[in-house]
Amino acid sequence: MSDKSTSEETFTFLLMDHMKKAWSNAKYVLYDSVSGKRVDDVTYTTDENGHFTLKANETAMFLGIAPGTLYDVQEIVKPGYIQKTPVSNEGYENKVVGDNVEILPFVNEKMKEEGILSVTKLIENKTDEIPMDDIKFTFVLSRKNGDVYEAVKNANYVIALGDSESTYKTNEAGEFQIKGNQTALFRELKQKETYKVEEKQTNVEYKILTNPQEEQLDKKIQFSFTNAYTPKEIAVYLKKINRDKETLEGAEFTLYSDAEMKNAIASYTSEKAEGLLIEKLRAGTYYLKETKSPKGYRLLEGAIKIEIIREEGTGKLLVKVNGKTAEQSEDEQIYVITKDVGESDEVHMIVYNDKNFWIPITGGTGIAVFIGIAIIGCVGVLLVLKKRMRKTHI
Incomplete structure (x- = not known):
């Protein structure tokens, strides 16, 4: 507490792993923050929702976590109190377990104002x-x-x-x-x-x-x-084709949750038919990188930024690809299937590969022009999400 007071009231905290999922069954022991002594001989664990509780002047020390582990921790707001430290209600984010103990203070102040x-x-x-x-x-x-x-x-x-x-x-x-x-x-x-x-x-x-x-x-x-x-989950489906609308097998992809592409959340190898890239995905920003292209085809350069957004109020699913909002119509190269609460919505997407000697034209008719094997240039490759392919390509 900001005034160093103690009470029997408990405050609830949430521990999360590097994927911002509840970290259940994490072991910890309690210390008195003033004396530095163990409160008791009990080893506690976070509950199935990643929660643990502390009283004022208590410290939870977590055990058996490997150095380098990423985690977040935040306090659940308690009516009648204001969190003074840290200043963000999201608490401490993107923390890394080191070789030494790091203390993360949470300071609260009781509301004393009248009226x-x-x-x-x-x-x-x-x-x-x-x-x-x-x-x-x-x-x-x-x-x-x-x-x-x-x-x-x-x-x-x-x-x-x-x-x-x-x-x-x-x-x-x-x-x-x-x-x-x-x-x-x-x-x-x-x-x-x-x-x-x-x-x-x-x-x-x-x-x-x-x-x-x-x-x-x-x-x-x-x-x-x-x-x-009740999270409305999303299943992402992927199909790999060439400019002749032929399905390509053997392309390998990895989906990341961060722009630095350090946190891989799913891998996928393309098959003859559309396949499930990942299920139980949340709305958010992701990065799709092709790590292996089919034989005779160019590897996609860089990663494709995919933003999956839920519209406030309606819950409608919106998708942006590299910052451009994808149209949600039958004639566009994307489609979304929205299901009831408790069921997974679906995003269906198509990724093109071009042969080593093809250079697609962006804008206009989108017709690929044969340049010749001797010419080496930049190949524009894009991700398109579509229910039914069009003749024109962006």
């Missing part, structure tokens, strides 16, 4: 998939006027980040937004008035578990809202 209405967003996660940090949740603030509630327009609220704060306003409909693991603080509302906060369903992966809450503002109101996170 405040706070709204905290919590996520209940029952899988090893970690909710996405950039998802915003929409709420409506209203004040009781007689027998009806009216939207509170242009009300100031802040989101605290360490020792700093960012200030926002509700819109004309009384709406405001916060991310998971954040708290919105309203300091300028009228006392002795009754307020209601209701969450709007804006994302297919987050089911609202909390009913609208209302209470008279008498010094302090602390509302918290919980969503159940």
